Amino acid sequence: MTSKTSSQKIRATIIKIEGWLNGELSRSGVYVYRLYLHQKQREYEAKLPLAIEREEQLRLASQQAKLKETERIIKTREKEALKHADTRAIARRALGKTRQIPLVLKTQVIDENNIKFEGKCPYCSNLIGTNRGHIDHIYPIIMGGLTKIENLLYVCSQCNLKKSSSTLMEFCTSKSGLNFEILSKELNAVGKRF
Known part of the structure; x- marks a missing residue:
């Protein structure tokens, strides 16, 4: 097998x-x-x-x-x-470098305007109503201005909107036709430093 x-x-x-x-x-x-x-x-x-x-x-x-x-x-x-x-x-x-103005300071600025400027706009001399005005930084915050009573004014809304963020000299010479020297003397006389 x-x-x-x-x-x-x-x-x-x-x-x-x-x-x-x-x-x-x-x-x-x-x-x-x-x-x-x-x-x-x-x-x-x-x-x-x-x-x-x-x-x-x-x-x-x-x-x-x-x-x-x-x-x-x-x-x-x-x-x-x-x-x-x-x-x-x-x-x-x-430092006082804010756009927000405390109510106490606003009241002081409005009262000061009523006493020193007889309720008229320091820029155009028109009468300002209590609810129609704006608080203006004379020397703008954007350029280093402070939110202190010496740098604040109660002005009419038209002037504040025209002035915007310009200095007082720029506003007087190019936007409003105001005399800068006269206005600055008036503001210095009432204790404004800008």
């Missing part, structure tokens, strides 16, 4: 060698290899959308993380800016 088995092995080997020589085995080997490649390509193509989707998800997650970090930085900077703005506002108030 062992001899038959060995002879069968020998015949199988001979058949394989003949197949190689005839090219049959190589063709079938190439065919099998091609099937293998097609199967692997199909597996890759099936996995590709999942990989692309994962990559897209990672990219979106990264963008969201960057956006959250940017928002956090902006909020932190806004908080710091508010702290500094509060500090600057306190310093301005302490």
Whole structure:
């Protein structure tokens, strides 16, 4: 029996060698290899959308993380800016460099105008009603003027809007046609320093 088995092995080997020589085995080997490649390509193509989707998800997650970090930085900077703005506002108030005029000071300026200028605008001499006037910084805050009684006047709204942020000299010479020397002497006489 062992001899038959060995002879069968020998015949199988001979058949394989003949197949190689005839090219049959190589063709079938190439065919099998091609099937293998097609199967692997199909597996890759099936996995590709999942990989692309994962990559897209990672990219979106990264963008969201960057956006959250940017928002956090902006909020932190806004908080710091508010702290500094509060500090600057306190310093301005302490130095008198603020546009907000306390009610007590407003009342003093209006009363002073009623006494010293008889309720008339110091610039145009028109009568000012109690609710129609503005408090003017003679020397503008934007140029370093202070919110102190010596730098404040109760004037008519038209003159204050014309004057805007200009100095008294600019207002007299270019915007109103007033005589600067006369007006400055009048204001100095009533205790205004600008």
